[in-house]
Amino acid sequence: MPREMTADTTLTIQGIEIPKLGFGTWQLSGDDCVVGVRDAIELGYRHIDTARAYGNEAQVGQGLHDSGRNRDEIFLTTKLWYTELSAVGVHDQIEQSLRDLRTEYIDLLLIHWPSRRVALAETLGAMVEAREAGRVRHLGVSNFPSALMREALEHAPLICDQVEYHPYLAQPQVLELARERDLMVTAYSPLAQGDALRDPVIGAIAEAHGKSASQVVLRWLLDQPQVAAVPKAASHEHRAANLDVFDFELSDEERGRIAGLERGHRTIDPGWAPDWD
Ligand SMILES: NC(=O)c1ccc[n+]([C@@H]2O[C@H](COP(=O)([O-])OP(=O)(O)OC[C@H]3O[C@@H](n4cnc5c(N)ncnc54)[C@H](OP(=O)(O)O)[C@@H]3O)[C@@H](O)[C@H]2O)c1
Numbered sequence: 366m367p368r369e370m371t372a373d374t375t376l377t378i379q380g381i382e383i384p385k386l387g388f389g390t391w392q393l394s395g396d397d398c399v400v401g402v403r404d405a406i407e408l409g410y411r412h413i414d415t416a417r418a419y420g421n422e423a424q425v426g427q428g429l430h431d432s433g434r435n436r437d438e439i440f441l442t443t444k445l446w447y448t449e450l451s452a453v454g455v456h457d458q459i460e461q462s463l464r465d466l467r468t469e470y471i472d473l474l475l476i477h478w479p480s481r482r483v484a485l486a487e488t489l490g491a492m493v494e495a496r497e498a499g500r501v502r503h504l505g506v507s508n509f510p511s512a513l514m515r516e517a518l519e520h521a522p523l524i525c526d527q528v529e530y531h532p533y534l535a536q537p538q539v540l541e542l543a544r545e546r547d548l549m550v551t552a553y554s555p556l557a558q559g560d561a562l563r564d565p566v567i568g569a570i571a572e573a574h575g576k577s578a579s580q581v582v583l584r585w586l587l588d589q590p591q592v593a594a595v596p597k598a599a600s601h602e603h604r605a606a607n608l609d610v611f612d613f614e615l616s617d618e619e620r621g622r623i624a625g626l627e628r629g630h631r632t633i634d635p636g637w638a639p640d641w642d
Contacts, residue, residue: 387412389597402428416444422465455491533630
């Protein structure tokens with residue numbers, strides 16, 4: 366049975382209700398992606414994360430269609446690739462995304478990475494126009510350190526910064542700004558691409574609760590104000606496990622032990638990355 370959204374599973378950001386737990390689709394392609402998205406929705410996921418750069422928007426769109434769910438039941442995020450952030454590039458990318466995703470609107474459109482070439486005002490201006498035209502509901506960014514996020518907020522009403530966030534990489538400045546301005550921080554690579562699942566501290570906490578390491582990490586993230594997470598899982602079992610995180614409670618002491626694992630470990634740091642916080 367699909368789960369309905371509850372206070373446990375929903376974030377309210379600037380008055381907008383967003384399912385806290387999303388399904389990440391990076392590195393899912395072909396039928397694995399179509400079936401994965403359909404299966405995720407059947408399991409109860411109501412938030413899907415993709416990007417132009419993942420090359421799988423058509424498969425995500427097919428999976429959404431196959432799920433038989435109404436479009437307005439799903440919160441769908443996609444991202445503009447950073448090499449095409451001129452006003453024309455933004456417009457063209459949005460039209461391609463809408464076509465591939467087989468949808469009339471995108472719930473949340475993000476700038477995937479900041480550009481060193483195109484002014485933020487131009488990119489965000491084009492995104493605001495798309496929002497006014499009803500092609501996009503909400504705007505945000507990804508991989509923006511806090512100072513750049515502050516600058517971006519001067520140009521457009523943004524609701525999200527999607528950044529790498531897991532027990533090995535804290536994001537204190539981005540989180541502080543999110544609390545100040547009521548923004549969503551979407552944790553990408555929330556399991557540190559699997560690295561955090563082999564951690565003995567997390568393993569011990571998981572054992573104490575009769576849960577798995579991934580469930581402990583996701584619960585730790587989702588208990589935090591302003592935080593959503595988009596784990597990726599190629600198998601049905603992992604997708605189901607990652608959704609089943611709302612039936613246990615971590616103690617303050619356990620949360621502290623998990624936070625204490627921070628070691629500045631970044632799994633995604635390409636040559637075009639900005640200067641991080
Ligand atoms: N904005 C950005 O620049 C950016 C960058 C990176 C990622 N993202 C988004 O974040 C999403 C997630 O990040 P990610 O894919 O890098 O890493 P992740 O979600 O931290 O980790 C995925 C890895 O964890 C494994 N896993 C998942 N659930 C598991 C479970 N219950 N038990 C054991 N292993 C499990 C997966 O294995 P299986 O697949 O075999 O299940 C996969 O190897 C992406 O799909 C994408 O949507 C965004």
